[in-house]
Amino acid sequence: MSLPVVDIAQWLYSEPQFDLAFQPLLALSSGNIIGFEVLTRPVDRNHRPLLVESFFHEASIQGHAVAVDRLIVGQITKFLQGHPLSYPLFINLHPDSLTDPDIQSMVGSSQHGAIVIEITERGNWFGDIVEPVMQTFRNQGGTVALDDFGTGYSGLEKLVAVRPNFVKLDRSIIAQCHMYPVKRNLIASVSHMAEFLGFQLIAEGIETREELLTCIDLGVAIGQGYYFARPSAWNPGVQAPNHVIHEIQRRQNELLESSAQNLMAWDSFRLHWSLLMESLADPQATPHERLMAIMASTFRLLQPTAMTFLRATKKGLAPVFSLGHS
Template sequence: MTWWADWQSHGTLQIMFQPIIALTDFHIVGYEVLSRPYTADGQPIPVEAFFDEVARKGHAVVVDQRVLTTVTEFVRHQGLALTMPLFWNVHPDSIAHGVLTQARRFLAPDQFVVEVTEKGDWGDAVIQALREHRQAGYRIALDDFGAGYSGLNRLIQIQPTIVKLDRLLIQGIDRDPIKRQLVQAVTQLGPHFGFRVLAEGVETADELVTILRLQVDLAQGYYFARPALWDQISAEDAAWQHALLSIRAQEILANQWMGHDAQQTWQTAWPILIQGACCRSASVALGEILRRAEHVTRRHWRVAQRSPAGWRLWTPDGPAWASSPLLGLLEAWQRHPDPPNPWVWQDTTTFFDKPGAAAIWRVPMRPDVVIVAWTGWLHAWASELLAWGETFSQLVGLVGQAESLWDRD
């Protein structure tokens, strides 16, 4: 009996899961399904050698059928508890033999993303099956992009939703300018072709920093988590969330113009905000940042969120509700048809008992959240103070993406 007949008759196939991370909001958005073959006596078979041999001998269809059966049983068992899609790598031969049609009978469009490698024998049947799959509302990921010679042609043929960069492009990208240029070229194509870019095989912090700067959308790899059985998967890791937030915060600070004192203050203040987000206590961290802002700038600072019940505030002393005169200032900003950012009010006599100046900044990604600051001095908004507010708004927006601060506290 050959190794293949032995495995087909008595061997097993176990599925493991590796998380896929959104680099924009720092959350897990899906899991790749990774198959692990075992002999009849439970010994693991080397994965790469197994699947290379399967493809070479033309057995990919049989293996993918077994994987499909395992995945559909898993999804059925999880039911409503499965809230994220599974990414499943399917061989072109299996696609040509109708495996995607079978998958659509059991799996909804939001339950799985088919991954197809740019390598392999692509005939008209494969391309047509992928087009039908996309037209049925299912997402397609082009896998191992950059590993073969036909990547751009495949990109045009199937119009994928996601392009997965081969791990060889990501490995050591922080030290290789050619790899960086290639990845940057792909990320620049994404908005024009309608796909998101996913970096595979991210293993180091330096690689992560580099792909973040190159505007890669998604990532997976040992830096975040190794493949694991479903019941062994850990929740989102505060360590890599902290790293992602820190990198983003450093980028914000590097791109902002401000004086030396403000720069020094933010370099010590933003880690408090980041740590607060990762520890699920960002509102407490906001209070500390507001206290620092008031001490350094000699202005009053608040974070305000608009809600049906009114304007909700974060103050140095904790959450509160806006009341006059601050409420009048916020409502005046809200009535403006198209307020500039920042919106500067040079004489606040209308709202406060004495003359003063105020400014309001919109928080990125949160149209209902603003930063508001005011002082008792007229015309008191120098460019450095406006830069301070811009930095503050971007960092608050960053933390707001990382946790449900606005909807929970």
């Protein structure tokens, strides 16, 4: 069924309104809420909801994206005045809105970092165009997230141009990531980039326990999705479900224990390697004694069930001696 096209200009002049819905973002190190994405849902003069994606698409192609965004930022700024928060609100804006003086003024007048502007990678803009805009916006205290990362063709170019504080991995990459090595490798790669480039990585659209645990294992800093909470009206007492917090803390403890074990194993390896080198450097040691030293050190380090040394001969491989079996 075809849907009616919204006349954005008429909507702007007829008491334009948005309903606000809030979805929490969780620190995957603890399960604590560190911010909210604000989802803006336009309604008509009779307070009937309009189709969100269609509305914002029409606002863009009809040339009213900045005017709509000006209303959104104004409404959220007013919300912040009545609800002083200790964590930021993330809002989606059209890239062109970053140059609007009114929007810059409203963002600048709010507490530093209270509003994080999300600009989508799907936008039809390029690095050489947006880079000076982003520089000006950052100089005025703006905080930026690159949204939908991984869906466009020039993601790395935009990453360099925007130099965001946050990067949000698109739901299409997170969905069933535990089942696809390519997705896991991509998430891990962006996680490593976050360490070097200084942004925080957000996994968007986590909907299952398996997706959550995979993101934790791959070093993602922040999570968002239906597995934690659906968007809803403002509730200052909201927190992640207890089972989610438990899963996050349990997995982090497992990773911590694993890291400690790896460190102990590395120390053991260095000790045995040092002793082995001393044995091999002994000028009085016979070839047989050197071979036994190599075998003993390898056996202690790898702890196999059994191990055999073989010698290459003209007739093939011949066993020299073994440990662990006859």
